[in-house]
Amino acid sequence: MNTNKNIVLIFDLDFTLINNREGIVNSFNYALKRYHLPQLITTKIEKMIGTPLEKMFAQVTDMDATPLCSAFREFYVSEGIFQVKVFPGVKDLLIELNKWFTLGVITSKKEEIAKKLLHYLKFARCFDFILGETEQRKSKTDPKLLQYLLKTYKGFHFVMIGDTPHDRELAEELECPFIGVLTGMHSYEELKSNRKKVKSLILNNVVEITSQKIYSLFDM
Numbered sequence: 001m002n003t004n005k006n007i008v009l010i011f012d013l014d015f016t017l018i019n020n021r022e023g024i025v026n027s028f029n030y031a032l033k034r035y036h037l038p039q040l041i042t043t044k045i046e047k048m049i050g051t052p053l054e055k056m057f058a059q060v061t062d063m064d065a066t067p068l069c070s071a072f073r074e075f076y077v078s079e080g081i082f083q084v085k086v087f088p089g090v091k092d093l094l095i096e097l098n099k100w101f102t103l104g105v106i107t108s109k110k111e112e113i114a115k116k117l118l119h120y121l122k123f124a125r126c127f128d129f130i131l132g133e134t135e136q137r138k139s140k141t142d143p144k145l146l147q148y149l150l151k152t153y154k155g156f157h158f159v160m161i162g163d164t165p166h167d168r169e170l171a172e173e174l175e176c177p178f179i180g181v182l183t184g185m186h187s188y189e190e191l192k193s194n195r196k197k198v199k200s201l202i203l204n205n206v207v208e209i210t211s212q213k214i215y216s217l218f219d220m
Helices: 021-034 042-048 053-058 065-078 090-097 111-120 143-152 165-174 188-192 211-216
Strands: 007-011 102-110 129-133 157-162 178-181 200-203
Touching (some): 021 042, 053 065, 143 165, 157 165, 188 200
Parallel strands (some): 007 102, 007 157, 178 200
């Protein structure tokens, strides 16, 4: 059963496995309101999700992002983290894929927040690693993160699964296949854009992933 554990499936979190739209929007607007800045309509915030938090705030204000990020996380940890829904079928999918592959999460969230959320949702145990922003790593394509993956899983094959062009960029940096899902705010065309010509597959949602589709991305 475990002969293909040397294939590592790396999942994004927001809008790939979970719908955390409400919690993120409310936390973002809480931070803006806290510092007397105009709040944004939901769709404008949603379009930025998947971008590092500092860059999200930099797109809407010239104010130093540090206190805004602190305010965002203050609300998110106490309330926003619980304003979340798991996409239908995700838990069963992870349990099944975990029989055959090594699973991990890479997210733009603070790493400790991502771990807390996945434990709250009761499927952290499906993942061999949960990696997010730390003092040492500031983005999904941070060289330190790439070095960690390539060293820890030397000789393994990777597949990146996510809903944003940032997830595709990580696949390109790892020179691995990319599975894009349309459960976020980005179109088929945005996810298909292929700067480094990695193999790609665009699906409506992660539940459409099967072992056969994973193997089709490799010469197996």
